[in-house]
Amino acid sequence: MRSKFNKAVYLFLTGVLAFVLPLTTLAGGSDGDMKLEAKLVWGTNEKTSPDPKQKPVSPELAEKLKNSPFKWKYYFEVKSECFALPKQGEKTVSMSKTCEVRIKNLGDSQVELRLFGKGKEVSKTTQPLPKGELLVTGGNAENATAWFVVLRRGE
């Protein structure tokens, strides 16, 4: 009798989970708000940044950048901004005096990133950005350094 009861409870919980999970997936799925983080990162081979305000990027991001084909050893965070974008929502983020990015949530995990340098559109990238993934736009800077605009989708 007891084992039957346990079995029934187990089945009930399984059933509840089976119903609740799809609902939560649908409710908080890819069509909802997209949590994003935009960072301007400076890559260099110098251990320290000449600007004391700049702090090293998170170990996780540093590891990803170091494991990529980039030649720089150290990465410093110049600016960071977190925001949420509803579907079809768009936001412009000023990364530096000369650079700004315009990000749009196209829905279905698709994101559009437009990069402006001195007010002129330099690039436009449209691609899927699943949770936890990065879209990095970068280029060479003075003294064999580099700049990166890192767009990361939060969990």
Added chain:
Amino acid sequence: MNEEQQLKLQAFLDGELPEDDARATASWVARDSDATALLNELRNTRKALADFEPALKLPESREFYWSKIEREIQRLEPVERPRETVSLAAMLRRFLVPAGALAALLIAGIVAFHNIGVAAAAPSEAALADAGAFTYRDQDQGMTVVWLSYPAEIGEK
């Protein structure tokens, strides 16, 4: 001997003839050997039938006998079985097993659809003003890099 005479002999044997007819028939049988033979034959036949016909006698009154049969018929009629009591666990199991299977299929469908949807979505598309730029995708790191060679001043702080 005609049929009427045969029937008269049968009635004589059964004692159904009026007294005058019975007396005349007895006289006729005594005189006619065919009639005597037929009468004997009829008598033997009746005796044989009477010997082999069981005489059923009810031990009780006719009404009581049939009321017993009626009661027996009523007793043998199918009685509606009492409903089985189903336990809560069994009821839950009956509902949850198919519901769980359905939900599992639903989850699998949603996950498959979600993955297919993401995978089938438009691939990375870049419109670059810089001819020297390139796009690099690192699947392991979950990272897409768009590398520009121009303009360097974007990174000016």
